[in-house]
Amino acid sequence: MALWQTYYTPTSIDEALRLLAEHGSEARVIAGGTDLLVELERGIRSPRVLIDISRVQGLDRIKLDGDVLHVGPLVSHNQLVGSREVRERAFPLAQAAWSVGAPAIRNRGTLGGNLVTASPANDTITPLWAMGGAVTLRSVRGERTLPFPEFYQGVRRIDMAPDEMVVEVTVPALAPDERGIFLKLGLRRALAISVVNVAVILAFGGKVVTKARIALGSVAPTIIRVPEAEETLVGRPLASVRIERAAEMAAAAAAPIDDIRAGADYRRRVVGTLVQRALTALAEEREAEEFPAAPPFLWGTTGGRFPRLAGKTIRHRVGGAEPIECTVNGENRVVRGANGKTLLQMLRDDLGLTGVREGCGEGECGACTVWLDGVAVLSCLVPAPRAHGAHIVTIEGLAQGEELHPLQQAFIDEGAVQCGYCTPGFIMSGVKLLEEIEQPTREQILYGIAGNLCRCTGYYKIVRAIERAAGE
Ligand SMILES: Cc1cc2nc3c(=O)[nH]c(=O)nc-3n(C[C@H](O)[C@H](O)[C@H](O)COP(=O)(O)OP(=O)(O)OC[C@H]3O[C@@H](n4cnc5c(N)ncnc54)[C@H](O)[C@@H]3O)c2cc1C
Ligand code: FES
Numbered sequence: 407m408a409l410w411q412t413y414y415t416p417t418s419i420d421e422a423l424r425l426l427a428e429h430g431s432e433a434r435v436i437a438g439g440t441d442l443l444v445e446l447e448r449g450i451r452s453p454r455v456l457i458d459i460s461r462v463q464g465l466d467r468i469k470l471d472g473d474v475l476h477v478g479p480l481v482s483h484n485q486l487v488g489s490r491e492v493r494e495r496a497f498p499l500a501q502a503a504w505s506v507g508a509p510a511i512r513n514r515g516t517l518g519g520n521l522v523t524a525s526p527a528n529d530t531i532t533p534l535w536a537m538g539g540a541v542t543l544r545s546v547r548g549e550r551t552l553p554f555p556e557f558y559q560g561v562r563r564i565d566m567a568p569d570e571m572v573v574e575v576t577v578p579a580l581a582p583d584e585r586g587i588f589l590k591l592g593l594r595r596a597l598a599i600s601v602v603n604v605a606v607i608l609a610f611g612g613k614v615v616t617k618a619r620i621a622l623g624s625v626a627p628t629i630i631r632v633p634e635a636e637e638t639l640v641g642r643p644l645a646s647v648r649i650e651r652a653a654e655m656a657a658a659a660a661a662p663i664d665d666i667r668a669g670a671d672y673r674r675r676v677v678g679t680l681v682q683r684a685l686t687a688l689a690e691e692r693e694a695e696e697f698p699a700a701p702p703f704l705w706g707t708t709g710g711r712f713p714r715l716a717g718k719t720i721r722h723r724v725g726g727a728e729p730i731e732c733t734v735n736g737e738n739r740v741v742r743g744a745n746g747k748t749l750l751q752m753l754r755d756d757l758g759l760t761g762v763r764e765g766c767g768e769g770e771c772g773a774c775t776v777w778l779d780g781v782a783v784l785s786c787l788v789p790a791p792r793a794h795g796a797h798i799v800t801i802e803g804l805a806q807g808e809e810l811h812p813l814q815q816a817f818i819d820e821g822a823v824q825c826g827y828c829t830p831g832f833i834m835s836g837v838k839l840l841e842e843i844e845q846p847t848r849e850q851i852l853y854g855i856a857g858n859l860c861r862c863t864g865y866y867k868i869v870r871a872i873e874r875a876a877g878e
């Protein structure tokens with residue numbers, strides 16, 4: 407059974423809104439698909455119609471207008487990380503975006519999708535909540551702007567009608583006297599949903615705290631602020647006794663649940679620790695310490711911008727005659743019968759490109775990594791109709807005739823392969839990394855392959871292979 411029946415690719419906001427009005431609760435917007443495809447696979451949602459807004463013009467801009475930052479819903483996590491405006495004027499948002507998943511998830515996953523999924527563990531909500539963000543929704547009926555505390559109504563519940571979509575996120579930029587930080591505890595450093603996350607924004611007049619905002623994620627049905635902890639900080643220098651007091655108050659305010667990732671008690675203690683660390687880092691002006699100076703994105707030279715489409719809305723029906731037309735490894739391909747599949751299934755089943763591997767089917771392993779219009783993505787989380795009009799490269803497209811790509815050769819020379827199941831994914835990530843950063847540091851390599859898992863070789867030889875290819 408296909409996961410959807412009809413897949414629309416509108417090319418304008420108006421056309422997307424018209425489709426939403428026409429199909430109502432039968433339809434769902436899809437942006438990067440990194441949440442929605444997992445939900446469809448697990449049967450959490452079952453819309454008949456998907457409306458893919460990822461080719462619509464004008465929804466991926468970041469603009470600083472006076473002291474307000476305007477961010478389009480299609481801006482990806484990696485684009486938030488890469489944006490000078492976001493790093494300089496909304497640094498905790500850049501930190502939160504950097505903490506999402508791993509590079510290929512950050513290339514497709516969007517801010518709008520993160521906000522609409524509305525899990526209290528979703529990382530970008532917390533800093534935007536602390537900074538006073540708002541969401542603008544539009545439908546054919548009109549437009550409205552809701553501050554975050556009104557937009558969010560509970561766990562995965564938001565005030566958004568089925569015919570509405572997010573068209574903009576606005577947030578007051580940090581003023582010159584303000585600094586902020588986002589911290590998260592996950593079960594590991596990449597590909598880890600927050601057990602707890604924290605955003606703290608402070609304004610300083612000299613050494614004295616003049617304003618404080620503390621937001622906690624993953625400890626209640628929605629993000630919460632902690633007014634009593636904020637008040638205890640204001641009007642005084644940020645001394646350790648105040649920091650401890652605020653951390654205790656934050657821990658007491660949290661009302662977390664037990665779940666698969668952590669127990670409630672543990673979460674409460676982590677809140678105290680994270681708030682303490684956040685405040686200490688701000689007191690010592692170390693908030694940017696762990697943020698990479700030159701993070702790898704795995705988007706090569708594209709800046710992470712996927713080409714937008716012009717012209718009429720494209721429709722692909724499951725069982726319909728509309729083909730998916732794209733180039734794969736430089737060849738024009740016309741595929742029929744894949745309108746209800748993922749790109750991974752289309753590449754393997756319809757085009758016989760079995761170098762693209764399925765490990766998990768949920769974005770967790772990186773074995774299915776391919777390049778979509780020059781950007782590394784996970785093909786298990788890309789609907790096949792999204793490839794219409796796009797350029798795809800798979801591991802089969804890397805060698806030049808008989809000559810392997812230098813990174814493929816380096817994997818052989820370094821013995822970086824055992825069963826080989828993960829290898830195509832690592833190589834697709836690795837080659838993209840080298841295209842972007844010719845001589846990556848060890849740290850950049852680790853960031854670059856953070857979304858690729860290997861169960862048998864281990865990572866030393868893989869890292870050495872990438873270093874060797876870079877050297878050559
Ligand atoms: C392996 C893995 C790791 C992850 N790690 C993290 C993590 O560490 N932290 C984290 O916060 N998230 C994480 N995520 C979740 C996910 O990547 C993000 O939430 C992402 O930002 C979702 O954006 P998207 O564009 O992919 O959304 P989609 O999947 O396209 O859509 C998500 C939801 O938003 C709706 N939607 C999207 N855009 C709009 C719009 N403009 N208007 C109205 N509705 C819209 C869709 O209908 C859908 O309900 C992870 C996901 C995976 C698979
Ligand atoms: S990430 Fe796509 S199969 Fe695992």
Ligand code: FES
Nearest residue numbers: 824825826860861
């Ligand atoms: S070589 Fe076997 S999973 Fe990596």
